[in-house]
Amino acid sequence: MRLSSLSHLLSLMRPSTLGQYLGPETMPPGQEQQPKASAQLDYKVCYLCHSLLTLAGLVVSCQDITPDQWGELQLLCMQLDRHISTHIRESPQDMHQTKLKDLAAQTYIRWQELLAHCQPQTRYFSPWEDI
Template identity: 80%
Template sequence: MRPSSLGQYLHAETVPSHQEQQPEASARLDRQVCYLCRSLLILAGVVVSCQDITPDQWGELQLLCTQLDRHISTHIRESPQAMYWTKLKDLATQTYVRWQELLAHCQPQAQSFSAKDG
C-alpha cells in the first residue's frame, strides 16, 4: 500500500514508456494513487474493526501498524495544492490510533505458570 509503489505500478500500466508524462497526467496519477491508498486503508480499517483479535492475530496487527506508520504516515508529502494527501495522512493517523487502542485492549495475557503449580 506504499504510495510510491502504487504510483510506479499505475504509471507503468497507463503510460507507454516512450511517452513523457505531462503535468495533467501526473496530477491525475497522483490523485489516483491517493484514492487507492485511501480505499485500501478504509477497507483494512473495516476488516480489522469487525473481528475479534485473537492472540495469533495480535502480532499481525502490530506489524500492520508498523507498516502503516512507516509507509503511509511518514512518506506522504503534504502541500496546499494537494489537500487530498493531507486528508489521507489524517485518515492514516486516525486508523493507526484506533489500531493501537485495539492492540492495547486485546493484548495477549502472559500465561501464569504459578496457577499450574498448585
C-alpha cells in the same frame, strides 16, 4: 481475511507502488510527465490508497482480535507506518494527500487502541501454583 495476508497487502498500498501500476505505460525514455498528467496520477493514487486503506480498516475492525493475533496486529501497525504514513507528502495545494495522511493516522490510532485492549496476558511464575 487473515491479518497476516493484510500485512502483505499494506506494502502494496504504498503510494509510489500504486503509482507504478497506474502510471503511463508508454513513456518515451528521457521524457518527463506533463505537470497536469502528474497531478491527475497523484490524485488517482491517493484516491485508490484511501479506498484500500478504508477497506483494510474495515477488515480489522470487523474481526474479533484475540490475544493470539496481537503480534499480527502489531505488525500491521508497523507496516501502515512504514509503507503509507511516511510516504505521503502533505502540501496545502494537494488536500487529497493531507486527507490520506489523516486517514492513515486515524487508522493507526484505532489499531493501537485494539492492541491495548487485546494485549496477551503474560503469566508470572507463582510458587504456590500446582501445589
